[in-house]
Amino acid sequence: MIPFSILDLSPVVEGGTVAQSLANSRRLAQEAEAQGYRRVWLAEHHGMRGIASAATSLVIQHVAAGTKSIRVGAGGIMLPNHSPLVIAEQFGTLEALFPGRIDLGLGRAPGTDMLTARALRRNMEASAENFPQDVVDLLALLGPVQPNQKIVAVPGADSNVPVWLLGSSHYSAHLAGMLGLPFAFASHFAPDMLLSALQIYRERFQPSQYLDKPQVMxxxxxxxxxxxxxxxxxxxxxxxxxxxxxxxxxxxxxxxxxxxxxxxxxxxxxxxxxxxxxxxxxxxxxxxxxxxxxxxxxxxxxxxxxxxxxxxxxxxxxxxxxxxxxxxxxx
Structure with missing residues (x-):
């Protein structure tokens, strides 16, 4: 039987606090670990009164510190909001703290409304257009240092944190297939392109140093x-x-x-x-x-x-x- 995992948004319930939400995320992960789930992922959202996982890397650290074996990661980091170097450093640090337990899922959406997105991204159009190159750059920063490499992520280099591409349309299905990365589809809130996106990903998948065959979540x-x-x-x-x-x-x-x-x-x-x-x-x-x-x-x-x-x-x-x-x- 295929593995089950959990996506957690650290919900802030009516009458609750962010501190309670983050404590609950840790409790949820501990129960998931006890029940044999493969991983718990936290998601980056901004400006949402009901979601406490905006500083996703910090919440991953909090959850991973309260567990022993379950994988913990991002589902995902909205990469256009960030410099690839900063994400490489953050997840390289997490991998150093929790070896073999950290995942990095990457999304292209802002994870918020357009006004907040502008505050995060500064340059909206360039950030979105640069997504494929940012993914390639991030993969390189997490991999082995190459001869004459000018920019090195410390921590991050040679951490080889597993990278997933996340999507709710065909865009990331194409990109994940081309790069030979595992692909996670957001059918929990975007059902319409599920089957066509999976077909595209599987048909266009190119074996890579990361995967030899398609891997779908x-x-x-x-x-x-x-x-x-x-x-x-x-x-x-x-x-x-x-x-x-x-x-x-x-x-x-x-x-x-x-x-x-x-x-x-x-x-x-x-x-x-x-x-x-x-x-x-x-x-x-x-x-x-x-x-x-x-x-x-x-x-x-x-x-x-x-x-x-x-x-x-x-x-x-x-x-x-x-x-x-x-x-x-x-x-």
């Missing part, structure tokens, strides 16, 4: 609970969060509600349900069956699950139930 939103009803109840937090985001007014992560009636328009309901069409929500049997169908559809090599649950104990239970679902699928 796919994402889902997931809430596993004791019953289908309980799962749907907890999932209303994510539905409310998406409605607020689409309205341009993101909030702290809201508590679940008994019904979404009156909280979204019919158009918003259609939009959210379309966006989250691959979400795995329900009791153990439902979660197992939905995962099986999704993996059969994508033929993925790894599944990464984002678990948007307001209550921390319910979130930890979801981690355990998904691990049990994986074991049942492997049996």
């Amino acid at each position: 796919v994402g889902v939103m997931g809430v596993a609970a004791e019953t289908d009803e309980e799962g749907r109840y907890h999932f209303t937090s994510m539905q409310q969060s998406f409605v607020a985001l689409r309205r341009g007014a993101p909030t702290a992560f809201p508590p679940p509600v008994e019904s979404m009636e009156g909280l979204w328009s019919e158009q918003e309901k259609i939009m959210v349900e379309h966006t989250l069409q691959y979400a795995v929500v329900g009791g153990p049997d439902t979660a197992r069956d939905q995962i099986a169908r999704f993996l059969d559809l994508t033929k993925a090599d790894e599944l990464i699950i984002s678990m948007p649950v307001f209550d921390m104990e319910a979130r930890l239970k979801s981690v355990r139930l998904f691990a049990e679902a994986r074991a049942a699928l492997a049996a």
